[in-house]
Amino acid sequence: MPVPLFDTATPLAPLRDELVAKLGEVFDSGRYILGPEVRGFEEEFAASLGARHAIGVANGTDALTLALRALGVGPGDEVIVPSFTFYASAEAIPPTGARPVFCDVDPDTFCVTQETVQAAMTPRTKAVIVVHLFGNVAPVEEIEALGVPVVEDAAQAAGALTAEGRRAGSLGTVATFSFFPSKNLGAFGDAGAVVTSDEALDERVRMLRFHGSRDKESFELVGYNSRLDELQAALLRVTLPYLDAWCDGRRAAAAAYEESDLGEVAQLPQPAAGCTPAWHLYVVRHPRADDLAAALQAAEIGHKAYYRVPTHRQPAMREFGAVELPVTDELARTHLAIPMSPVLSREQVAEVSEAAHAVVANRMR
Ligand SMILES: *Cc1c(COP(=O)(O)O)cnc(C)c1O
Numbered sequence: 001m002p003v004p005l006f007d008t009a010t011p012l013a014p015l016r017d018e019l020v021a022k023l024g025e026v027f028d029s030g031r032y033i034l035g036p037e038v039r040g041f042e043e044e045f046a047a048s049l050g051a052r053h054a055i056g057v058a059n060g061t062d063a064l065t066l067a068l069r070a071l072g073v074g075p076g077d078e079v080i081v082p083s084f085t086f087y088a089s090a091e092a093i094p095p096t097g098a099r100p101v102f103c104d105v106d107p108d109t110f111c112v113t114q115e116t117v118q119a120a121m122t123p124r125t126k127a128v129i130v131v132h133l134f135g136n137v138a139p140v141e142e143i144e145a146l147g148v149p150v151v152e153d154a155a156q157a158a159g160a161l162t163a164e165g166r167r168a169g170s171l172g173t174v175a176t177f178s179f180f181p182s183k184n185l186g187a188f189g190d191a192g193a194v195v196t197s198d199e200a201l202d203e204r205v206r207m208l209r210f211h212g213s214r215d216k217e218s219f220e221l222v223g224y225n226s227r228l229d230e231l232q233a234a235l236l237r238v239t240l241p242y243l244d245a246w247c248d249g250r251r252a253a254a255a256a257y258e259e260s261d262l263g264e265v266a267q268l269p270q271p272a273a274g275c276t277p278a279w280h281l282y283v284v285r286h287p288r289a290d291d292l293a294a295a296l297q298a299a300e301i302g303h304k305a306y307y308r309v310p311t312h313r314q315p316a317m318r319e320f321g322a323v324e325l326p327v328t329d330e331l332a333r334t335h336l337a338i339p340m341s342p343v344l345s346r347e348q349v350a351e352v353s354e355a356a357h358a359v360v361a362n363r364m365r
Contacts, residue, residue, distance in 0.1 A: 003348045005302025007341040008186060011246055015238060019188075022234045032230050034210070041233040042193070044240055045177075049170040051195045053202035056228025057209050060155040060178020060192040064092030066226065067151050067174045067194050068127060070204035073098045077126035080148075082112050083312035084328040085131040089153050090311045090320075098126060102312040104325045109272040110283065110335075111138035116327075118146055132157030132168045134337075135184065135250075135278035136271060140171035149173040154195075156280035158185040159247035163274030169195050174205075179236060184250075184280050185243050191232040249342030250279040256346045257282065262353040265360060266292060266336075281306070282340035289336045292359045296338065299355035304337045 012019070026037060038056045046054040057063050073079060075097035081090045083102040093100040103120040106113050110133045117128055128146075130138045131153040137160050144150050150172030154160075157168035158177060169175040177183075179191035194205045204221075207214055212221030254277070257268060266284035271277050286292040289305060296303040310332040312321040338352055 001348075001351065002300035003302060003339045003344075003351055004341075005304055005337065005339055006182060007343055008182060010341070010343045011242070011249075012239070015242070018238050019235055022238055023231065026231050026234045029230075034227055035230045037230045037234040037237065038228050041228070041237050041240070044237060045193060046195060048240060048243070049167045049195055051167075051170040051175075052197040052199075053195065055194045055202065055205045055209060056233055057192045057194060057205075058226040058228065059190040060153075060176055060180065060183075061088040061092050062209075062224065062226040063176035063178070063192040063194045064089065064129065064151065064153060065095050066205050066208045066224065067176050067196075067201075068093065068096045068098065069208055070194075070201045071127050071149055071151070071174065073126045076124065078122060078124040079127050079129060080117055080120045080125060081129040081311075082116075082131055082133070082328070083310040083325050084110060084307055084331050085133055085153070085311060086155070086306070087311050087314060088155075089129055089131050090317060093129075100317070100320050101125070102320065102323050102325060102328075104327045105133070105331065106272075107285075107327050107331060108270040109136050109138070110134055110269065110331065111136050111272055112143070114139060114142040114146065117143050121146065121148070127151055129153050130172065131155075132160060134269065134283050135160050135280035136269070137162055137168050137171075137275035137277065138272065144172060151176065155180075155183060155192075157278050158183065159243050160278035161276040168278070170197070173198065174201055179232070184247060184278050185236065185239060187232040188235055189232055191228050191236065193228065246342035247278045249344075250340060251276065253340055253342075253344035253349060254279050254282060256344075256349040257353075260349050260353040262349075262356055265353075265356045279340055281337045283335050283337045285331070285334040286336060286359070287334060288359070289334050292336055292356060295359040296352070296355050298358065299351070301352050301355045302339050305335060306337055307332055307335065
């Protein structure tokens with residue numbers, strides 16, 4: 001049986017009636033921009049993270065740019081960011097006027113470490129974007145101990161917990177989320193949020209998302225039009241209560257991979273320092289990742305090499321890309337995402353593992 005790379009439809013199917021009713025409610029309300037649904041979602045999402053404020057914005061990329069702007073990042077500044085991440089983590093920096101400075105990551109967790117960030121620091125470093133990649137949890141406290149504010153890019157980490165039970169997205173000075181439909185907490189279109197417990201940052205992000213204004217009359221900053229809309233917020237209020245159960249389903253699938261014999265064929269991903277990952281993606285490593293992909297393809301098993309060309313080697317980043325990142329280059333070459341979802345079954349995991357074993361047999365031919 002084919003196994004899809006991810007499955008967003010099955011977990012949502014039981015909520016269909018409730019979601020459609022919400023659409024009708026918002027339609028009838030006549031309030032479509034910055035109304036009670038956005039307010040309600042912001043409060044519920046912040047509370048779910050143990051943070052004071054959440055500000056709904058248009059998407060996760062804008063969330064990063066607005067968070068950096070709120071921190072005062074601008075021309076002449078440098079922002080450290082891993083190269084092994086979705087391109088948007090770095091793309092959000094140049095619009096502030098600052099330069100991205102790429103750092104390396106840990107080969108087992110795929111996340112930045114205190115050492116890799118420290119190696120990229122200069123007197124111009126104004127902030128660090130720490131990506132909780134694939135739903136793992138990066139060591140935010142250790143990096144803030146270096147004396148620079150951390151922006152947590154938690155786009156892939158909704159539902160992830162530290163060893164102490166704190167939530168990814170509540171660990172640093174400010175955090176950003178994407179609710180792109182395929183993320184752990186997905187909307188039905190583009191959506192994002194900035195999260196912070198700092199009053200001044202909350203106020204600045206609220207202004208920046210609305211043309212730099214508090215009241216539509218006085219415009220104090222050159223800002224953005226980047227709002228979460230009422231429809232998306234209303235739907236997110238329906239799905240948010242299910243996030244943890246969905247993450248438990250992902251964790252059960254990860255446990256099934258660990259208990260399977262897949263580890264004989266490929267290197268399995270490691271949770272960082274006692275954390276409980278949200279497993280947005282389940283990404284293994286193999287020295288011949290394209291051969292592993294071919295073996296999975298032959299069995300109709302979903303797979304994807306998300307970051308085969310790392311960000312610092314992308315054409316648009318040429319100006320910032322002259323840096324040696326050996327672990328990033330190695331991971332870019334060897335990583336492969338395999339099926340993961342809240343409803344991935346043990347039987348499906350067994351099929352993935354069996355199909356992956358063909359890569360060993362193929363080498364013998
Ligand atoms: C998805 C993602 C983003 C961007 O979010 P959008 O809502 O698509 O703009 C940023 N960073 C990471 C790590 C992501 O996975």
